[in-house]
Amino acid sequence: MNPFLDLLLFLATLIYSYLEAFVKLFVPVKRKSVSGELVLITGAGHGVGRATAFEFAKRQSRLVLWDINKHGVEDTAAECERLGATVQAFVVDCSKREEIYSAAEKVKKDIGDVSILVNNAGVITAADLLSTQDHQIERMFDVNILAHMWTTRAFLPTMMKNNHGHIVTVASAAGHFVTSFMVAYCSSKFAAVGFHKALTEELSTLGKDGIKTTCLCPVFINTGFVKNPSTRLGKILEIEEVVDALMEGILTNQKMIFVPSHLNIALLSELGTQRDMTLKRRNPGRDCFQNVP
Incomplete structure (x- = not known):
């Protein structure tokens, strides 16, 4: 693509984003009701999953909570019940396909049809590639994408069958941008973003417009998994601000949510730079060849 056209595309997208934000200040966005929906959240015993469960409980959803930590998921369930929700908690290791399928069968048989699926469970190991153990790499892919x-x-x-539902992929800004000492983690999150995009396209092709998809891509969150986290993309986020953005995205059927929101502009800029570099490699300047016979 012509670099000038790249710049125009970037400016047009930037202007559109600001206009959209300006319009939303005065025109209320229609939000759907999730009351009575059966919502399954993985990784619900801690962090974003736990806080997301509370938000659905406040909106009278029925909840199915999965987590590998029995104490954590039971604590989340108890708080959701206090908020008035009907809750079932399961201890599930999302790195194991057999446990996922077994627990899913119990949910379908004993509770009902899940209509909102929040794939939130995730694991992270921060180390350079050669120091990351094989089993750590496998577990990140097992939980962060295969699950x-x-x-x-x-x-x-x-x-x-019902042409009704919502599938939420909790990914990461690390699924769009890269950072050192997290090669395996970034790779797994790139896969999660790709899964969301491909699934969204496939559902559209199949005409299943009643099934919505949302992908959450925050920068690093203060959940306690990484000590003293830092990122070139901005400040470390608190759980509440991420979950606020996630719930808004679900209720308004947003396909891609960046937290902070300006990351979508940074992504466009980075893609434009990558295209410029590709063009330069493919089409070096004329003076590079001026002495060639």
Whole structure:
């Protein structure tokens, strides 16, 4: 693509984003109701999953909570019940396909059809690639992307039959941008973003417009998993601000949510730079060849 056209595209997108934000200040966005929906949240015993469960509980959703930590998921369930929600808690290791499928069958048989699936469970190891152990790499891919596929395969058929549902992928800004000492983690999150995009396209192709998809891509969050986290992308986020953005995105059927929101502009800028570099490699300046016979 012509670099000048790249710049125009970037400016047009920037202007559109500001206009959209300006309009939203005065025109209320229609939000859907999730009252009565059966919501399954993985990784619900801690952090974003726990706070997301509270938000759905406040909106009278029915909840199914999964987590590998029995104490954590039971604490979340108890608080959701206090908020008035009907809750079932399961201890599930999302790195194991068999446990996911077994728990999913119990949910479908004993509780009902999941209509909102929040694939939130995630693990992280911060180390350079050669210091990261094989089992750590495997676990990050098992939990951060493969689990999304197993849960989606388990609950999507009923959503497709009813043409109704919502699949949420909790990914990361690390699924768009890269950072040193997190090669495996970034790779798994790039896969999660790709999963969301491909699934969204496939559902559209199949005409299943009643099934919505949302992908959450925050920078690093203060959840306690990483000590003294830092990022070139901005300040470390608090759980509440991330979950506020996530719930707004779900209720308004947003496909991609960046936290902070200006990251979408940074992404466009980075993509434009990458295209410029590619063009330069493919089409070096004329003076590079001026002495060639």
